[in-house]
Amino acid sequence: MPSDHAEPGAGPDGPGGYDLRHHGDAEAGDGLVDFAVNVVGDGPPSWLRERLVATLDGLGRYPRADHDRRARETVAARHGRAPGQVLPLAGSAEGFALLPGLRPRRAAVVHPGFTEPEAALRGAGVDVVRVPTAAADGHLLDPAAVPAEADLVVVGNPTNPTGVLHPADSVRALARPGRVLLVDEAFADAIPGEPESLAGDADLPGLLVFRSLTKTWALAGLRAGYALGDPALLARLAAPRPPWPVSTPALEALIACCEPDALSAADQRARELAAHRVSQAAALRRIEGVAVQPGLAPYLLLHLPDGTGPEVRRRLRENGIAVRRGDTFPGLGPDHVRVAVRPPETARRLVEELERVLRTLAVPA
Template identity: 35%
Template sequence: MSLSTPEHGGRLRAAAKTWDIPVDQWLDLSTGINPHGWPVPAIPDEVWRRLPEPDDGLEQLIRQWVSAPDVAACMALAGSQAAIMHLPRLRQPCRVGVPFPGYQEHGHNWVVAGHRVIEIGNDLREDDDESWLDELDVLVWINPNNPTGQAVEPGRLLGWHQRLQRRGGWLIVDEAFVDATPELSVGHATDLPGLVVLRSLGKFFGLAGLRAGAAMGDPDIIRRLRAMIGPWSISGPARSVMGQALADTQWQAATIERLHSESQRLADCLSKHGFEGASGTALFRYVRHDRAADIADELARRGILVREFENPAALRFGLPGSEPEWTRLDQALYLSHLY
């Protein structure tokens, strides 16, 4: 696996420069972030003037959010990325499995920390023979997967965990896109040794710029993670907003319903224009296509940014945020004759 820095969606300014289209004229569908994010209220002045305080009730709200047992350790973070970067430094070099394709920051950070990373493709994870787990010391799983949207049932994930734990192995589950499908979460099992679950407010809550997330699970792992990151692992304003967003369960329930409806609308739109077999989550659709690069370029010429993947060749489409944006995407797909 390459040591080069992974690329991400949302590089709008770079696209604007490449295609000579002003930033404010783009429709950015590259990130999979909820375009109808949680409405952030004004932050009280005292939150800005005081250091973050760990006894503000945020950890209990996080446990409720993920249905975690009271005995599970919990740590608020500046996005799940903070845990992705630091967890590899809590183990001596070992064999680490990561899904392929998958969010590249996981494999990248384990490689940087000196571990041997093994990519786990569909052929392994869909096979009844799970002996491949015996070749790993750590398995990092993304559920549902980013970018494909494929999901593994919690029971199977916990079976994987049990097999790893017999040899002192870890299972780390990245649940950045699980909020709209909470039945897929293993948060309820975060009292188990060797299990860590990562969550984020960036996608479902539409608060990527806040940099707020959490790690929960094995108390020994979380204790060591806390010691490595140090105090004030998340800012006071981020703690304040995170707590209020997690407490707003009415908004969360309504948003789950809305996102599922809009995800189906996006799937129907893509199918109408010849993109068959799309997978995804409530926040994006992923489709493999031999001409993915050409399609991404053609849409970019029209000021529409989607996420392109090279291996395998594929595109990820996020949700438009308004009726004019839905119309713009539909017309661009029609006029471009991409299928």
């Protein structure tokens, strides 16, 4: 198991010593019931699998320009944009790795939030300031807290790991001349109707939106996503890329998952997830000492009784359950854990094991 959260102070990943490169897949493992990774299912549905398999006969050729064009056109139609406002990516992670190429002088990253953008920027020597949200305010974004001099602002919506969905107007308020506003919408399609999304805001200056296919379609191993933004901004983002950065199967996934039938299926999945989230959150709240952060995402942020976090995670793992540690997210501590939303029969095991572990810890030695 990874080492516990470092004490506050200067660390290799910036203030506080948070391990910004730690992700949920490090917690999961063979034989464990996986609540650490926010991917729905073990693999893509059969119809999508067939579309991907059909591309294998073409792997002897480099990804084709017409395939790339079809991907841009399909994604553009899905969001009411022009094809020139779409950049296919090898997953959102590639987009984050490209951020230093925008040459920001000072970047502001809203936290607690996905840590890969900050890790990529700090690794390239960019000056990064963290903008903390407060648990007392439900971790809602306060646009006034973002430094005026920041020429790159990064915010997740919904935010990972809190699950908070910020009002679109609050996010829009961060846009201003000379600033790039990056909204990470990796989980937007996991919320029915995609409320508060800025994916269709083609005229908002400096806006970049990153989208991922990883979560809803169980494509973590394929690496497929896209960026939306002004063509000139996308060209700056893409400048450091090598030729053919997105594979033929990934381009096909973009097309398949943005067609009308797939969008309808995704919305149905989102509605099922929403129902599962409500029941799972209610069950977890009934456990004495467990606080559940309200949210709309396909994961829940829990605060365990003070001082129990590391031992609870260890004992859950011993009993076959993987959860995502929260103390690698700036602003959270060792008693925070994130758990993916799962079907009721799977969630029941987490609830029962967590309640049993906490009950055991409460018994004096």
